[in-house]
Amino acid sequence: VPPGGGPVVDPGHTTIIAIEFNGGVVLGSDSRVSAGASVVNRVMNKLSPLHDKIYCALSGSAADAQTIAEIVNYQLDVHSTEIGEDPQVRSAATLVRNISYKYKEELSAHLIVAGWDRRGGGQVFATLNGLLTRQPFAVGGSGSLYVYGFVDAEYHRGMSRKESQQFVVNRKPAAYNTLSLAMNRDGSSGGVAYIVTIDEHGTEEKVILGNQLPTFFDQ
Template identity: 90%
Template sequence: MLEETAPEWLSEEVKTGTTIIAIEFNGGVVLGSDSRVSAGASVVNRVMNKLSPLHDKIYCALSGSAADAQTIAEIVNYQLDVHSTEIGEDPQVRSAATLVRNISYKYKEELSAHLIVAGWDRRGGGCFCPSFPPFAVGGSGSLYVYGFVDAEYHRGMSRKESQQFVVNTLSLAMNRDGSSGGVAYIVTIDEHGTEEKVILGNQLPTFFDQ
């Protein structure tokens, strides 16, 4: 007798299984991510934007469980709005990073998410992660590009150079990591505001083995 069964991917946790990156440049920051979302071995979303705004000039890049990461981003977005109203000015990037850190640590047994917080405030651009270098890379694809980032990143890059660096990093990771793919989302933040770009898969740079 045949029994109706749900697809296996319906019982799997939806994960961004991803490549995310944020780097500083003179006057601001650039964040980037791929767009693939998977549940088990199935791709359930090919074009998810994993760069989530926390405030006007503060964004976070999401990886891990899609539901957990989005929930953290929404909570921090709300708390920053309240904080901004209380102090009468835009919040600092450090405040956003602290909120993300506190929530992630408090619920570390329940949540499976990794966020990179970056943005621009009156003290200048900032990319925040545990060791506070001028860049941060995360997600499953980061294993394939850490060497590239360590070797090729340098301080003092222009806005355009930084954007291209992020695109190159994402393209390399998406070519090697089976959990990364789709399109590349880029957000550039400086004192003048934010600029969002989408680079389609067929517009990404190609390298030797492609």
């Protein structure tokens, strides 16, 4: 049982992804939550808002990851009030990194932070303990082991909003996409697919049911 006492969505029990596109970001996740060998929640939304145009994708202990997201959400609200404008994505990622590092012995969580701000546009940051790196894409969880080659080969900078959404997850009939590949191959990933698209105009959230996702056998 993790220190937070909650079910586990650690690197062995989930798939999360965030990518930058020309003008914004797309985040995606599966929805399966496990406690040991048991599935305890089939439809958990692992994409958590940190501010209006900043989200994070959760993995690790569900309790720990959600606690970090809630703390950062509160701190960003205070910060944006103090500065009189929306916070930067890097500020959110730095807060996540600082908490993860300070409590690295007590918390078990890995968050990918992504969003849009007027200074940097769409940005994706990987955070893990003391690590903070901006990347064009970040993939996490057990499902990432099955899709890193696909993402490395197929991702390219300058993709459109629609291309990026389809790259992360789309409905069948369709070519392969990252979450569908992971959920088909990784026994610890599954359920429905959540997707969040963020750009200067706002945030769009979608849910795609499992029976609407393409499988290998559709091709």
